[in-house]
Amino acid sequence: MDPLLAYxxxxxxxxxxxxLRARFVGADTDLVYFDGNxxxxxPAGAIERVERFLREDWGGRLIRGWDESWLNLPYEIGDRIGRAVIEAKAGQTVIGDSTTVLLYKLARAAVDxxxxxxxxxxxxxxxxxxFPTDRYVIEGIAGERGCRVRWIDVDLERGVSPEQxxxxxxxHTALVVLGHVSYRSAFVxxxxxxxxxxxxxxxxxxxxLCHSAGSVPVHADRWGFDLAVGCTYKYLNGGPGSPAFAYVREDLHGVLQQPVQGWFGTADLFAMGPDYVPAPGIRRFVSGTAPITAMIAMQETLAMIEDVGMDAIRAKSIALTSYxxxxxxxxxxxxGVTVASPRDPGERGGHVILQHDAMREVTARLWQRDVIPDYxxxxxxxxxxxxxxxxxxxxxxxxxxTREVLREVLAERAGLG
Structure with a gap:
């Protein structure tokens, strides 16, 4: 037997x-999924959870669901993410809008x-x-607020160093925006x-935290975070477009004024008053109606993380990428392939970049053979x-x-195909 297969x-x-693999839809098929990041x-349980919500909660309770169960859900799930995924005490994390919108809200509030x-x-x-969204959002805020973007040029296989x-x-620095795990190289x-x-x-x-939440342990409070944003459709399995989460350190709640003022962030939600009065705590960073249905699926994976812990998840992630x-x-x-991710597992997140000038074509062909990476x-x-x-x-x-397809592409380039 091939020693690599035996291992x-x-x-x-x-x-x-x-x-836990058996709990995921499609994991028992021959399809190879290299795009979980x-x-x-x-999770099969997420599908059942969503169906139950649609039939019983939405279908059965209708608008009566907007009691404390739905109104509190963004904060309850936020606290679960805080507790199990990013190690933050309660009241500092909330599920809200898309990653882009939350990045804008927190960055703009911080700059102001x-x-x-x-x-x-x-x-x-x-x-x-x-990540492009981060750069585009920051350029937009700089233009709105009369600020200057100071760019750091980095090694694409590494990231921002302390010296840089x-x-x-x-x-003159108002805000620094950084990624925990590089979306390209996986540098931590x-x-x-x-x-x-x-x-x-x-x-x-x-x-x-988009490429670390649910894969690499985060210690938001211990590391002295001010602000953080992370998505939930990657390692948290919330589904396409599931809402992102925002972390705002407790002592900044009364300092930052979020720029997208909406009624869900007001002190008295149903007063419908003439003036905007921000709610205390993390709720002031919410704007409009919470995307309740879109929050349901991720709870299945949060339960798994709560059960096994981020340390065990990180240990397997390191073992998988090392293999x-x-x-x-x-x-x-x-x-001719080179590894364009850190070889030191302590500096590597949950993915690996394999570099070759034929990889765009290789990726397209792999998709046709039910091997799904990205490029x-x-x-x-x-x-x-x-x-x-x-x-x-x-x-x-x-x-x-991948080896088989790359050989095919190289043979065709050499005129041997």
Missing amino acids: ARRQDRADGLAH SLGRP AQVARDPQRREIVIDRDN LAEAVGP ADVPELTRIAHDAGALVLWD AIDVADEWLAPL RDVGGLRVGLAPLSTSFEEVHRGLDV
Whole structure:
């Protein structure tokens, strides 16, 4: 037997999370899913939970559902994410709008508060390899508020270093926006050190947790977070377009004035008063009617995380990505593939980038063969491994097909196909 396959099977037998794979729709098929870091598989229990909600809660209770059960759901689920996923005490995390909208609300509120405190603080620091939405939102806010974006150029296989951030921040810095795990390379930022550097310069920090929440442990309170935003459709399996979560440190609730004032963020929701009076606490960062139906599915995965803990999830994530790199080194490196993710597991999140100039074509062909990675320029096939739903044998099977397809493409390029 192929030693790499034998190892995969041993790992699957010893895996303390292996039993959870059976809870995900499609995990028992031959399809290889390497895109759980973009859109997670649906848990079967989530489908049942949503159906039950539609029939019994919405269908049965109708508008009577807007009692405390629906009104409190964004804060209850937010606290569960705070407790199980990002290690934040209650009352600081809420489920709300899309990632983009929450990024805008928190970043704009932070910039306005900093400028009000010190009119000279009109710089926003962000790196050029941050996720496009983050960069676009920050450019828009800078234009609205008369601020300047200070860009950090980074190594695409790494990320913002402490030295780079220390050089970029200063007395004019209002806000620093950073990603915990790079969407491209999976590089894990040194969150405590980068946060300290920004704070020493008098800046606030907004962390993007989209590629870490549910895969890499986060310690929001211990690390001194000011603000954070994360999505729920990747490792939290909330479904396409499921709402994002926002974290705002407790002592900033009364300092920040969110820019999208809506009735769900008012002190007395049903007073319908003539003036906007913000609610106390995290509720002031909510704007409109909460997307209740879209919050239902993620509760299934939150229950799994609460049961097994983020440390176990992180341990399996490291094992999966390490195995993928070992297989790539043996099978794909001879074909010219390089690993464009950190080899140190402590610096690597839940996915691996395999680099080759043929990978765009390889990715398209893999999709036709029921192997589903995604592609990131330049030449990066991204292998996303969701610890709750991915097996080691699935990794072996998918990379075996990847080798076969890459050989085909290279043979065609050489005129041998």
